[in-house]
Amino acid sequence: xxxxxxxxxxxxxxxxxxxxxxxxxxxxxxxxxxxxxxxxxxxxxxxxxxxxxxxxxxxxxxxxxxxxxxxxxxxxxxxxxxxxxxxxxxxxxxxxxxxxxxxxxxxxxxxxxxxxxxxxxxxxxxxxxxxxxxxxxxxxxxxxxxxxxxxxxxxxxxxxxxxxxxxxxxxxxxxxxxxxxxxxxxxxxxxxxxxxxxxxxxxxxxxxxxxxxxxxxxxxxxxxxxxxxxxxxxxxxxxxxxxxxxxxxxxxxxxxxxxxxxxxxxxxxxxxxxxxxxxxxxxxxxxxxxxxxxxxxxxxxxxxxxxxxxxxxxxxxxxxxxxxxxxxxxxxxx
Ligand code: SAM
Numbered sequence: 214x215x216x217x218x219x220x221x222x223x224x225x226x227x228x229x230x231x232x233x234x235x236x237x238x239x240x241x242x243x244x245x246x247x248x249x250x251x252x253x254x255x256x257x258x259x260x261x262x263x264x265x266x267x268x269x270x271x272x273x274x275x276x277x278x279x280x281x282x283x284x285x286x287x288x289x290x291x292x293x294x295x296x297x298x299x300x301x302x303x304x305x306x307x308x309x310x311x312x313x314x315x316x317x318x319x320x321x322x323x324x325x326x327x328x329x330x331x332x333x334x335x336x337x338x339x340x341x342x343x344x345x346x347x348x349x350x351x352x353x354x355x356x357x358x359x360x361x362x363x364x365x366x367x368x369x370x371x372x373x374x375x376x377x378x379x380x381x382x383x384x385x386x387x388x389x390x391x392x393x394x395x396x397x398x399x400x401x402x403x404x405x406x407x408x409x410x411x412x413x414x415x416x417x418x419x420x421x422x423x424x425x426x427x428x429x430x431x432x433x434x435x436x437x438x439x440x441x442x443x444x445x446x447x448x449x450x451x452x453x454x455x456x457x458x459x460x461x462x463x464x465x466x467x468x469x470x471x472x473x474x475x476x477x478x479x480x481x482x483x484x485x486x487x488x489x490x491x492x493x494x495x496x497x498x499x500x501x502x503x504x505x506x507x508x509x510x511x512x513x514x515x516x517x518x519x520x521x522x523x524x525x526x527x528x529x530x531x532x533x534x535x536x537x538x539x540x541x542x543x544x545x546x547x
Contacts, residue, residue, distance in 0.1 A: 215514050219274030219304060222490075222524035229276045230448070230479040232314075233263055234546025235291060236283040237484045241316050241351040243340070245382060246543055248414045249352065253283065254544050255485040258501060260290035264297050266482060266500065269513050276303045277310040279336075281546045283484065286319040292330045299331025312336060314378075314547060318356060320363030324370040335367050336376040336405075338547075341389045342396045350386070364402065376403045376464070381424040390424075390432045398461035405451055405464035411530060412492060412542040420531055425470035426452070433463060448478040474527035481546050488517065489545055490524040493538045 220228040238253040267278060278298060285291060301309050310333055317337040327335070339360050341347045347357035367375045377396070381387055390406065397404040406429050411418035433439055433454070442453035442462070450473055451464030467473075481489040486501025498520040503513055529535045538545070 214304075215269070215272050215510060217273055217514050217518060220270075220518060220521050223522050224524070224526055226475075226477060226524070227274070228478055228480055228521050228524070229274055230279075231267070231270050231275045231277070232279045232281050232479065232481045232546050233267060234282050234482065234484040235260075235263060235280055235285050235288040235294070237544045237546075238287050239282060239284040239316070239543055240287060240318055241284065241353055241356065243350050244352065245340075245350070245380065245385070245409065245417055246413055246541070251414055255483060257288070257484050258486050260294045262486065262501070262504065263294060263482075265510075266486065266504070266513065267298055268301060269510055269517065270482075271301045271303065271309060273514060273517060274304055275309075276307070277312070279312045279314055281314040283543060283546070284316055284318070285313055286315050286323055292323075292326050295327060295330040295332050308333075314338065315363075316351070316356075317360035317363030317367075318353070321359070321366045324363070324366035324372060328370040328372055332372060334374060334376075335372045336378055337364055337367065338378045338380075339364075340379050341386050342392045343389075346386060346389065364400065368401070374403050374462075375401075376405055378405045378407055380407045380409050381429065382409045382422050383424050385422075387424050387432075390429060391436045394433055394436055394456075394461060394463060397463060398456070403462040403464060405466055407466045408469040410468055410492070410542075411535070411537060412545070414541045414543070423469050426465050426467035427470070429465050430454075439463070448476050450476075468528070469530050472527060472530070477524075480521055480524065483540070483544070483546060488520050489540075490521060491528060492542075492545060493528040493530070493535075494525065495536060495539050497539065 236257050237255050242249045312334050314336045340350050344357035348354055393404045408423050438457040439454040451466045454463045487497035488500050503516045
């Protein structure tokens with residue numbers, strides 16, 4: 214133990230949730246995320262360096278650690294990283310909640326090895342439950358079948374609960390809300406609808422493209438009555454529901470129409486070792502620069518603590534003063 218206090222910011226929020234991007238390469242070119250002409254833009258750290266930084270973060274109070282990207286399953290050394298991360302304990306001696314967010318394309322082959330390495334669970338991104346729409350979005354033929362097999366493999370490996378995240382966009386895939394509800398009930402996965410945020414490489418986002426929380430609820434209610442479920446944790450971003458027959462689980466994550474910044478417990482580390490204190494930050498904080506210059510664990514912990522103290526109070530989506538963040542989602546780590 215380094216002997217520092219647990220991470221908090223100047224707004225009194227405890228920071229317990231870290232997302233580490235292990236690459237900004239991706240094998241999908243989802244039309245709402247990437248332009249299709251940009252490739253990877255930032256470097257990747259050696260796996261051992263992510264591990265060292267993660268250890269320091271955990272020492273400082275991180276309890277939930279999610280590996281993401283880009284597409285994390287593309288990253289060589291991921292299994293070894295998970296094996297080492299799974300040995301870490303929280304400050305109170307509990308198990309670290311260790312998860313991966315993936316597009317699922319390579320999951321069929323990797324699910325069992327991920328589980329054996331100590332991964333707790335996976336979240337799989339899939340924006341429709343029909344092959345044609347999935348291919349139109351990912352721009353990769355055969356992606357729907359691949360992701361289906363990935364979901365089954367994750368369930369078989371016990372990487373549960375398997376969550377399937379769908380970013381809902383008006384006029385694009387909003388006809389998928391009820392089919393996704395049926396998918397949750399038929400396949401035993403938690404489906405989560407996420408509001409589209411202005412984080413894309415291109416310029417697609419307008420307020421009208423967002424399908425707000427209230428509309429998702431109304432569409433689901435037309436299918437079957439919803440029953441609200443209690444939050445799993447105090448900082449949970451999803452509002453959870455099941456249906457009147459208790460079959461299926463839906464989460465709605467509404468960062469635009471019902472921003473949850475006041476409860477935000479999250480920071481991110483980019484693939485090139487920069488801290489992002491908010492998805493919509495205008496600046497990166499060069500943690501890896503401190504490490505490259507030979508910084509000790511204590512010096513890194515001081516940098517992390519001071520940077521996180523200055524975390525932004527909230528985002529400004531939809532306000533006249535809103536500025537696009539300095540990186541798009543795929544290059545931050547979603
Ligand atoms: N490749 C992995 C995957 O597909 O889950 C991890 C990275 S991906 C950037 C993480 C998540 O961000 C995906 O669920 C994706 O749908 C979501 N995402 C990307 N752009 C977004 C946006 N503008 N608004 C909301 N979510 C977005």
